Amino acid sequence: MHLSVDVKKHFPGLELHFDFTLDADRCGILGPSGSGKSTLMNMLAGLLTPESGHIVLDGDTLFDSCRSINLPPEKRRVGVVFQHSHLFPHMNVAKNLFYGRNRQSAGVARIDDAQLIGVLQLDSLLKRQVTSLSGGEQQRVALGRTILANPRLILLDEPLSGLDEALKYQIIPHLRKVFTEFTIPMLFISHSLEEMRLMTDDLLLMGHGVIDRQEKTEELARGAASERGFINILELGEAQSINRLHRRSWGENTLYLVTSVETAPGRFQINARDIMLFKQHPEAGSARNILNCRVTALRDLEWFVRVELECGGQQLIAEVVPQSVEELGITSGVEIVAVARASAFHRLF
Amino acid sequence: MHLSVDVKKHFPGLELHFDFTLDADRCGILGPSGSGKSTLMNMLAGLLTPESGHIVLDGDTLFDSCRSINLPPEKRRVGVVFQHSHLFPHMNVAKNLFYGRNRQSAGVARIDDAQLIGVLQLDSLLKRQVTSLSGGEQQRVALGRTILANPRLILLDEPLSGLDEALKYQIIPHLRKVFTEFTIPMLFISHSLEEMRLMTDDLLLMGHGVIDRQEKTEELARGAASERGFINILELGEAQSINRLHRRSWGENTLYLVTSVETAPGRFQINARDIMLFKQHPEAGSARNILNCRVTALRDLEWFVRVELECGGQQLIAEVVPQSVEELGITSGVEIVAVARASAFHRLF
């Protein structure tokens, strides 16, 4: 998706001016409450007319105040899942779900109804009136309804905030799958960085009424180093089950990870602070991964020292407190042992 | 608060029968989407009449089908913060906030308006129309409105689900303070176990249409297999700056934490998976906290083993992979060394 936006809108007490171009299929919008996230979505969907500017999606001009272009919402093929579900109260669940799909030209349906209904666990609700659904149930119907309308861009405004944790983690992978497999680009609003990292690659960071900057979701997560620690991203090989653990190759090294469903090779992350350094091999510890490394560089970050390591040809970064650096005598070139728990690694994708 | 409930209600396709007594001031309700949490709240508040049964709060019968008692909502003094805020659209923020308070008899106002408004960051919104507020702003007004009505029990139906993480963690401590200092008992619905642990001591666990069981929040948290590892919550003493670290007392123990702005005593969390276990004191490691502990119990959670520890009179839980348990010969009663990084602790409030 290529999205080019430059729009202005004035509210009493708040001047909005969003100016950005975006080249990403899975993008998030992060910003404080009241910064204008929902307002931007409404302008993209055609529900709110900006005072001036333009919106161009994949070469199609959706809005241009100079050329007097303002495509109506139904021509934009921009789906929206609202913060509140806004289901049609006079239709049952099935009719809500198929409302948008029935308005698509015949050939283009790319999403299998039955599969999506299964993913969202709506099978048993199809005949129900939407007014009697619980909050979470409503949101799932709204999600399904929008996806089935087969839009070329989906805007999601905190769609998961009404779902329980279990359901959320159950739905997210399927959502990811729907969005990537059928290549529906999306813009995702959430207050949770975790949801963001699971759902998006890029982020628009919003201040009050403006887009402050644009960043890779992973970089932002890494950039949050001062607070949460640097995130190492590792390319690991296929998993082999050994002793209720997964063994995976990392270059020349071997790592032991907590077992997961997927065994395919993939990208994993480990926080720099989840890596402990020892002078010698610590005997009889609970940590499964003990790597012999050489310190290549040191960077003092005031409360932390970032220790760059090289182990078996691979790069790794650990963060330790300055006291430890002193005690262990860590300097560039020194040989050291890095220790990581099997549970410290998280699969990205 | 003493609450005794035994109510029945029939919905097409769902038979609800809630039967429980509760003796707790900070209680949560946890259950899957559609299990009847909001329905139970409505019955407690008097907004939905059960088909039969009784509801007794602190000796006052709110509802009793046999004795034909059914107190109207305004007589129950049971406040509700709804899943959707349901603000009064024809009043501004201030009028919404004070609607309930103005209906209390003069002497009983126990909550300071200005303080609460400050806590909820509503100062700059007071004159605004509620219809122009963002989702999060609306929910904060609804929260304040209910608290100012000075109820003897507050029901909260996912009140934080529309707030961003930062605001949420900023509000929770103040909420806790309001609820405990003014001793307003509350029933809290949330899908987040983390919010539950911060806001409640006891939990009602709900299945479809029934209360399955009642449990201490901490016990449930300890027992629950969690994707992220069990969260230890520690009460730590005041910080002293030592060597660019903060030293804080934890019962008889001393912990070293990464420096933060606040030095006051407080509640901190550490993930059970951030604690490593060693047979002996590991010499020369980067981890700052090395605690001698005794294993009090073991719980096998398939991919992890939860190891309950006792160190200097304090309880601590670590999670390690089963392989480590074997290798280190961890059994109940064994002496062991727990190691934690200075950066693994996070302040809650």
Added chain:
Amino acid sequence: NISVAASMTNAFKDIISEFNRQNPATKIQPNFGSSGSLAKQIAQGAPADLFVSANPKWMKYLVDGAMIAPGTDGIFVANSLVFTGTPGSTATDMASLVTLKRIAIGTPQSVPAGQYAKEAMVKAGVWQKLENENKLVMAKDVRQALIYADRGEADGAFVYRTDALLAQKAKILFEVPQALYSPVVYPMAITTGGAKKPQTTALYNFIKSDAGHTILVKYGFKPIE
């Protein structure tokens, strides 16, 4: 209070102002409406002292209901029936009515003028033909029949001479021969309630006096002793 048939509105306004000039102390409130509704109001106890009807039937209704002071009821003016229509119409007498397309009359059952018109047409032998051909338009009162004739919606209308004078375009095409219909008379009476007030009798007598007659004649009525 006096209840006066609407067709006498103007005449009675004059009569009242003239009477008031002579008797400034007496305050008279006229109530103008259709004879039927006035009669019903009186039957339901409406405080009317004098009743002027355009129709002896409604007077009889009240007399039968014992609402009228005995002996006070009697005919006091007469009117005559004319046929009015757009000038140049083919209608010149009763027999020529069959050449017209639409003829407006008051509903015979309820409007006296309609009843007289029907009587005349029956006697002239054109009623059956006109009714069978649905050429008759029943208006709710004479005034409406006149409007139809005046606007050219109907080719002509049977109305009272007094009404025909109100028309703007329509002219009297011919007078209906008096032989064809019973006399058009207006009864007047003092109600049982009005009999208790001397002013009522005063007004009653004033209307029957020469001064009253002069005014009635001015508006086209023919006073009857």
Added chain:
Amino acid sequence: MLSPDDFTAIRLSLEVATTATLLALPAGFAIAALLAFSHIPGKAIIEGIVNLPLVLPPVVVGYLLLLSLGRHGWIGSLLDRFGIQVIFTLKGAIIASSVVGFPLLVRSIRLGLESIDKNCIFAARTLGAGWWDSLFTITIPLSYRAILAGMTLMFARSLGEFGATIILAGNIPGVTQTIPLAIYQYTSMPGGDSMALSLCLVSIILSFMVLLASEAMNRRLIRN
């Protein structure tokens, strides 16, 4: 252009329309609320009775009112004992207008009440507002648009009410002769058409003013 009698008629019309609208409002609201919120059986019958004045020709309504409010009617004889007379007085005109406009008022308010978000009322109740309290602070303000619409409708209907009024209140110049009655009288007078027309214009202007006033009120209420 307008005679003194006409000005009286205008004043009387305004008096009747205003009084009738204000008098009918509480009862209209109550019945609308009953129809909108309650689940009692026989609602359809209540609704049917409320609608009667709409279904029957006004003249018939006037006649039925005359039957019950006349000196011999069951209500009339009761009122007579207290020295209250309805027939041939402005009271009669007001009653006639109230009855004839009532169904319009009830319909409008009912529609408004039915579209209120009940959760707002629920919220008010849990905040300690009793039934009456929430009625005045939530229900009525939230349905003010419909209430205003109903009042405007009823006011307009009262301005044009003729049939029932002439039967119940009579057509007495200066006492019960409202604009429609005056128009009626002019149309049965030679050359009265132009005067009838100017009174029609007055009616139209009045109703426009009421309309604009209600719109302005609408906007002010939205702002506050």
Added chain:
Amino acid sequence: MLSPDDFTAIRLSLEVATTATLLALPAGFAIAALLAFSHIPGKAIIEGIVNLPLVLPPVVVGYLLLLSLGRHGWIGSLLDRFGIQVIFTLKGAIIASSVVGFPLLVRSIRLGLESIDKNCIFAARTLGAGWWDSLFTITIPLSYRAILAGMTLMFARSLGEFGATIILAGNIPGVTQTIPLAIYQYTSMPGGDSMALSLCLVSIILSFMVLLASEAMNRRLIRN
């Protein structure tokens, strides 16, 4: 109890009320939508014009219709060329009822439209429904209660319409004599009261039936 003429009057009344209601519905909805959703200036003027038939006495409305639709009126002479005659025909009665009931219809529908949650319409638009599509699948179904209410009101009003009808359509038994006209005729002859009363009863029963039908429809629509 009822004469053959009465039965004809009942049939004619039903015909007039039904046709008038159905004819006025599209225009009524369009104008209501215009008033509810658009922000054009001069809305108040449109509203005022729509309300005119309510403000003016029906007889005056009838007279004004006669002026414009009569043989010499500007619309009437146009229609005359196509051989269409309105005066003294059932068409006239239908037009009279339509015009008089129109403000009631528009008010009701407008109130309903104004209480729709616009977000639902927005949602439909983003799901690919065009303006007309969302009108028929969302807006109209969501305001059906108000539309039904408006239609019931108008139907009832048409059943009772007298003043404008008798002027425009005349009172021709078997052709344009609807129930109110027949009632009028009965009440204006001494002794006709009982027959008038039985026709009143018929009117009442008819309007009850319409009311019950609209309630039943309401309930069925809620269920689906």
